[in-house]
Amino acid sequence: MKAIKTPYPDFNNNGLKYEFVTEMSADIWKISRKSDRMEYLAQNATFMVFEDDKDGRELTDFGHLLTSDGEDLVQQITLVLNHPNLVSLVDSFAIDFSPAGSYSSKQWFLVWDYCDAGNLGNLFVPPQPRPQDRPSSPSSKKRDGDGDTEMKDIPPATEVQEEPKMFLPESFCWHILTSVLRALAWLHDGVRDVVVRGKIWERIGEDLDWSPMLHRNITPQNIFLGHPRRRESYGPVKLGNYGRLFVSGHCQTAGDKHVPTFSKVIGPHPSQDYTPLDDLIAVDTTLGNVYPYQVS
Numbered sequence: 001m002k003a004i005k006t007p008y009p010d011f012n013n014n015g016l017k018y019e020f021v022t023e024m025s026a027d028i029w030k031i032s033r034k035s036d037r038m039e040y041l042a043q044n045a046t047f048m049v050f051e052d053d054k055d056g057r058e059l060t061d062f063g064h065l066l067t068s069d070g071e072d073l074v075q076q077i078t079l080v081l082n083h084p085n086l087v088s089l090v091d092s093f094a095i096d097f098s099p100a101g102s103y104s105s106k107q108w109f110l111v112w113d114y115c116d117a118g119n120l121g122n123l124f125v126p127p128q129p130r131p132q133d134r135p136s137s138p139s140s141k142k143r144d145g146d147g148d149t150e151m152k153d154i155p156p157a158t159e160v161q162e163e164p165k166m167f168l169p170e171s172f173c174w175h176i177l178t179s180v181l182r183a184l185a186w187l188h189d190g191v192r193d194v195v196v197r198g199k200i201w202e203r204i205g206e207d208l209d210w211s212p213m214l215h216r217n218i219t220p221q222n223i224f225l226g227h228p229r230r231r232e233s234y235g236p237v238k239l240g241n242y243g244r245l246f247v248s249g250h251c252q253t254a255g256d257k258h259v260p261t262f263s264k265v266i267g268p269h270p271s272q273d274y275t276p277l278d279d280l281i282a283v284d285t286t287l288g289n290v291y292p293y294q295v296s
Contacts, residue, residue: 014091014092014093015093015094015095015109017033017034017035017091017093018031018032018033018034018040018042018093018111019031019032019034020042021039024041027043027044028041028042028043028044029041029042029044029109030042030114031111039114039116040090040091040111040112040113040114041111041112041113041114042109042110042111042112043109043110043111043112044107044108044109045108045109045110046106046107046108048060048062048063049062049063049066049108050063050108074092077089078092080213081242083182083183083186083192084182084236084238085179085180085182085183085186085236085237085238085239086183086186086187086238086239086240087112087113087115087224087238087239087240087241088112088113088238089110089111089112090111090112090113091110091111092108092109092110092111093108093109093111094106094107094108094109095107095109113238115224115225115226115236115238115240116226116227117224117225117226117227117235118224118225119220119221119222119223119224119225120176120220120221120223120224120225121219121220121221121223123168123220124220126166127166171233171234172234175233175234175237176223176237179236179237179238179239180218180223180237180239182194183238183239184215184239187212187213187214187215187245188212188213188214189203189206189210189212190205190206190207190210191203191204191205191206192204192205192206193205211247211248212247212248213245213246213247213248214245214246214248215239215242215244215245216244216245216246217241217243217244217245218239221241222239222240222241223237223238223239223240224237224238224239224240225237225238226238
């Protein structure tokens, strides 16, 4: 039998820091860090990394990209998806997992942030009326001698009950907006945060050698929320779901980091999986240095 390769050398040690709480869905577990009881989500990535066959486990194409023997992209992904306003890739580990009625085998997990308050889209769903608030059924009265039911009309209501108006507090809207903008500043420009010192806006942790990344799927369902802790008014807000994220090859030009960059970011349309390289070269030649709002 071929020896099983370990894609991440520190996987086995990291697994001792967590304990499994409950299975949220298929291959998704809620786990807790033993040191501070912080909760995370653990994604079983075994079958993305290995091909399970009779002779042993061979790395898949995706596994060759993530392993230390190949491109070791898991370390790069951990550095990029590491921001307070992004659903971050926190850790990775391996454990011996034994399903009921089968032998134990080593399973590889990726650890993600756990947003325990759902997503922003849940706040836009109209509330359902409670059973006690629903209109009563028509009154019925049985006649003597037979089983027929006499139906009567509901008397018209004297007062028209208006539906309660729902709204989000203005402070909460600003909290959502600034959190998403911080996440986009990190993805687009590698800027950790922006602060005001005196009357000057300063970028913190800016990386001039940053490849801009386009999320391309910013919807209320992809903005995840966490419950507030201690004296917080609102919990953390994190942008997630990177299924359509596109990494551009257009980097910022070297120079004064406070000078705004005019480098464009060209990517495929969100409805397309990719754009042919020849088409991107043609667009790059046509547009020049600044990407216009509309190509005529």
